[in-house]
Amino acid sequence: MINKTDFPKLSLISVNGVELEVFEAGRQNLGKPIVLCHGWPEHAFSWRYQVPALVDAGYHVIVPNQRGYGNSSRPTEVTDYDIEHLSGDLIALLDHYGYEDATFVGHDWGSMVVWGLTLLHPNRVNKVINLSLPYQERGERPWIKFMEEIFGGDYYFVHFNRQPGVADAVLEENTFQFLRNLYRKNEPFREPQPGMAMINLARAETPLGEPIMSDSELAVFVSSFESSGFTGSINWYRNLDRNWHLLANVNPIIQQPALMIYGDRDVIPKSEKLTEFVPNVEVVSLDCGHWIQQEKPEETNQAILKWLEQWEM
Template identity: 60%
Template sequence: MTQIPFPPSTLVPVGRVELEVHEAGRENGGPAVVLCHGFPELAYSWRHQLPALVAAGYHVIVPTQRGCGRSSRPTDVEAYDVTRLTGDLVGLLDHLGIEDATFVGHDWGAMLVWWLALLHPQRVRSVVALSVPYVERGDVPWVEAMATWFGDEHYFVHLDRRPGVADAVLDADPARFLRNLYRTPPASPTPGMMLLDVARDEHPRGEPVMSDADLAVYVDAFRRTGFTGALSWYRNLDRDWQLLADVDPVVRQPALMVYGAQDTVVRGQDLARYVPHVEEVTLDCGHWVQQERPEEVTRLLLEWLGRQGVA
């Protein structure tokens, strides 16, 4: 694998924070596509898709989310709730003078674009989610429900209820944690596995999903920032549940859901009930879909966008 050049970033003011944003293809005059990364990632996670989307005529915007990279990293946990995170994306569109866009998200980025479609439907033309399907709100707060199902050592529960513990372990050796995590199955953590287990593993399984040069981009970034900002997204799940209480739960935009067949993330059950215009596709890979199967993901994106008339 060879390192792929990625366009330089600029810092974009969005309300009270700044986002590190990579942008290309504005001169195309085509529809906007915003690519949203997950945890523990950066805008660079979309290095394979950006050039092809630009070549196809799209205006591609790739933010590094708040809490990561050169983007702002507020210290208050509540600064990472659903209203702030979706507000960042709306503010980014406003700054660029864009009315609406197709939003593509992976992992936490997928959760974010689902929520954006609910909270700001007029700004979302269509949605593409990788790895993480739309999650029904349910009657019980999400972390509380996971504690009941999986116990207190499930990593979502642990991160929420024991702040600072995981942060210290991951910060102590970002290179080992990221090297162990960015691998093909069976290296992906199971629902009950702690991030701490991954960080401490001296004999990781699976194969790397990226070159050493690409991995160094992530390692260098998280060595500078630590992981607390990125982990704060997890620590707002029950707050997000509260904030979404009175929101129409149906995603009405056209949507594409891409699963990894070997991913441990639970597949969406009756997804079309809440996302009636969804198309579901499964690729033979694990959790890091767009990095494990870059050409397939790029082709899927271009074909699906074309069918939706986003061209």
Template identity: 70%
Template structure:
């Protein structure tokens, strides 16, 4: 993707070989070399999701590193499902720090990116000096693997479960018309609705009458559409297909997040807020914004203010 497809002055990418793959990485603020922040997108998203955060973070004095993670954009898309497990995904981030010569960094993640960042703090705690998570709180590792629990409680049509039990079905639906799927998914001001029957993301991809209002401008939607027409959605879906594997891979990790953390919720997000987050993340600040799921895109100025305020407070407390 070049500057012609990035109307909001997004940085030019560099292809970097790390951890056995190549990642498409967007950087800004090199003059702020000593204060790195790594931005981790979710599904089905791109580093471009942070287009409104990058300038604000650079202006606040931070160096920003935003990868298209494996499976996305022009980054590698391995064929094997297990290549997307949590050890590989966190390993990519550790290798990025090594590439840039950083012992640690602050990590910001949204959606699946938040799960990766939370997991990074457990598997490689020495590489993380702070966590900012949007939408997805820390996921407690219970006695039953996550997918098995979801299937028992939410049924086989729940999209996490469907991705695993019916591999390839959703992928084909999304790939058939990326522009419609993405436009139908990226919405704001959606009415709160009770759970609907069927596989919600497949229904979203197929509907002719999406609810709410479009979140993305035509030029922004074009960036997403171009990327997913090239990559397809399977790489990102494969993250879901490793959720039970992650449950096993995190078994021996200390479940308590020791790093300071900021948790940003959307008050109208379908993702549930954590009731007892501080039990597992003792040094956490929790805030809510009037937003749906795409918090940092729906409320960029409020999100930026919350992030920068928290970062500055951490620096002040560190002395």
């Protein structure tokens, strides 16, 4: 268990027209930057187990709460959360610290941002480590349109886009219950329920499976979202089709060395085409669900450090 008091102290840093809440550790390791990018609905604190291990391994660890999260800025315009803005924040963060490039690590939506960042700014990324979400191929149809055709209007990606504000309000009314019910492992199999999954989860009075964190750890996430609300973070989803257009003329192949870490019990499927788009990728699978670095912290650290070691030689 890691308490908030053990986590690095925060700094508020002005970059790219916003203010980011950044947790930094290992300044004594200047020159070896690694940037950890959280997913949804997460927080920089989701990397609490990785920070000390990476510092001990000689890295300057930079962990932002990205725009829309925590005490970072929450612009009101939906388009301020597209991949150009999100990747622009990370590039500006590198500039702030005086780095030409860095290793970027992402989980869930953070992985989507790291993949997009690497496509848009390949010279600023030296290595890629992503958890849970593999590279998403840019198909012939925009992503939300494609998902709507396959999964229907209640699929939460689609719902967030087609019914703006509805889910935001439900999650904000039930913040503790939603996050408590979401951060679970070893959940029994259930047939899909009618309705929108995230709204159902927020309204469910009884959680399934086992918690992945202590009450004090969960309180960090609950407190953050009670303060920020959910709209800024959900606006990331509302830019998927915009991102599809923004990436139209970008070389889709990622040449950087990459590590992809899957959870074998994750609901996100593994990619069958990963090596077509990320030819220099190594794949590791762990026996866990979606919250990989929090469910299996030691195994995650071991996989990351073992992979990074080979590039130090």
